Amino acid sequence: MDFQAALAYLDEHMSYQKTGRIDSPSVEPITAICDALGQPHRSCPVIHVTGTNGKGSTVQMISRLLAAQGLSVGTYTSPHLEHVTERIRRNGEPISEEELGEAIGAVAEVAPLVGQSPGYFEILTAAAFRWFADVAVDVMVIEVGLLGRWDATNIVDSQVAVITNIGLDHQEFAGPTLFDIAREKAGIVKPGSAVIIGETDPELITIFQDAGGAASLVVGDDFATTSNALAVNGRLLDIRTPTTIYTDVFLPLNGAHQGDNAAVALAAVETFFAAPLAEEVVLEGFAEVTMPGRFEILGRQPLTIIDGAHNPAGADVCADVFFGDFHPEGRRILVVGTLRDPVAMLSALRADDFDIVFVCNAPTPRTIPVAELQRAARSIGCEHVVAFDSVEAACRRAMDYADGDDAVLVTGSLYTAGAARPVLNRLTN
Template identity: 35%
Template sequence: MSSTDLNSRPGDLASWENYLNGINPNIIELGLDRIRKVAAFMGVDSFPDSRIVTVAGTNGKGSTASMLASALTASGISCGLYTSPHILNFNERISVNGVNADEKSLCEAFSAVYDAVTETGIHLTFFEYTTLAAFWLFRKNGCRVLVLEVGLGGRLDAVNILDCDIAVIPSIGRDHCALLGNTEAEIAFEKAGIIKPSTGNVLLGYLSDEAFGTIVSEAAKRGLSDSAIWSLEKEIGVEYTDATHFNLMAPFAVNGVHVPALPLINAPLSLTAALLILQQLGETPDYDRLLEGIRTTRLHGRVEIISENPVVILDVAHNPPAMRYLASMLRQRGDGVRYAVIGMLKDKDIYSSLCELKGIFDRIFVCSLPGERGSTAEHVKDNLLRTGMAPEKVETFDTAYEAYVRAVSLLPEGAELVVCGSFVTAEELLRKLNA
């Protein structure tokens, strides 16, 4: 898109997406000062009558945020959810009370941001634009709770202009190292940026000592005591009874929580956050409704079965910790023949990610991904061979769909096909299958 195209207001949602994708992020300085000024102009720089939960982390952000929002909505609490990225439709990013924003509402929200940008003369990035659109919709709908997933990092992420009541950090691993740092301590420092002096509780997943220590230290600098930090390692007591059920034992007691469609490891944090929010709002929990909200949460691309015959599983795992979890989930499904379609971005740790899948797949069909960040199939194949995968078990293709068609054609009866490696891989395949 040319720069002149950015000087006229788009009309429909497709035009708005083209407009936002045409913004060059490299000409806009980093930091939160710009978005804070535009948010103040729009009147969405604070939500004093709402509770805010911000979710940061390397993996598990989307599923944690989605289960939390679903549990609150099922409990009758008006809740806005903001996540990213989307896979098929932009509407997936913003929802109110479990319903994705419709095209008319999104266009109204983008227009409100456009007017504020025009009046202030301040330029915004794609993510800043969409974040303010989400805030505008949450304000319009009078949401009592805002659940905000960090896009990247935490400290300088657009959602961090709002101070959270509860900070949730499900995991910390090495990803986006060029921007966030090369050690878990450096990355944890960026994630800990969502913790504010007004934050009541910090909920943590299973973290390394290095990451945990950094977060505790940063929380203390903001005046939080150790008692405000609850970790799955200690304060949040969990008993995993099987692959899809757990009992929450502390600091709240809830038995028989069923999580059929999303990573079980993230659900205790979601449930704990939901109970804390209800406590802050003075609401008595209806456990049947809370658990129904978690049980029915669905999210594209998280160990998602998109076909039963043959069995096709879609997962957006794209870094070593996520691939490790995917591998563990697949092992829980039992033995048997299993093929994979894999496409990855070249700025990811491709080799380490693929090492986590060693021994999981009998054959792998590798695809190139489009765009500047997309890795070629040959590059991914080279990394697969370095892990010890036999050359005759790897084939390369130009697109995810071509790899998928070939894999399905060779898949034995009763075998499974897993598609993974990137959000882009998922999007490319789903768009073609749904065309």
């Protein structure tokens, strides 16, 4: 199957991406498909990562640390920012279009033979496992797509299971409480898993400790970021693990929360090796981390930032970084398109503290309609709100409006950040 045919096949199997609904969630379809492919998900050890926020950053940090140690690393993440090939990587490099087409073609060939009609995410997950087996990576770092227990990635038996944190998200599938969400995410813990717990609520921690893993490490008790200072273009960290204190570690990502993610990632990699890492490996691994679309600075005059915050907890962190670390002196301009409760998202972003808010439709059928988003912004006290049909139109107007001392923040979902990125790159370069 060539790449264009593969894209068409994926599009034919979109459901959740278009409707936000999943019928009868189960790992049985992907289990049957991967069995027919020769169980590629069992071809090498796995580090499996779930959590409400920080999964993507933590996965990238783990992958870079493993690669700095000399391993060939397969990384699977979701969603993509601009191109579907971003989801499947070896040592940081995306799968080629030709290789992705071939891998999806293999899934498409076996699926009817085992009586399955997989969804979009299941297809890509199976294709990722097959490609990782074909190119013989040494280890897979796999990001959960949705919650954990019945996520398509949860057919793996991980050596290390990582939980970044727990917040209220995807309550249409698990809820209504944090305990319900934690129990679903704890479903990735297998009998042989060492569990790395980045959550700080003692009652939620117990859920993961009791999930049946072989051992557990808890943030604060067993590992921590002991110093987390603002640095030029990132953070300067001291990190304590069960074996070592690593000092003056530079992480080229914005926001104190990324320092917390770094401690989780380092504890996970140490646990995977059952040994401390050499200082040069830690410094090299973290220095190589990049996270497009996660508080990514695309321009300086005006300050132009995109962030994929997609739930109120992530939006709150985004606002903390924007107003705290950057405290822009000029006008503050917000461009927002979201799929979540608009009042909750805009409140968490502190939209009423911006001088002007440009609301737009995120490029997905699940977007909150722009008229509803505009009403929500006005309901929380935003005085100047302008509506646009598209992310591109909103970004162009924001950049026309902004002066050199101003700051433009584009956020609300990864769909919004992904659509904004190429537009803003053209306008700022």
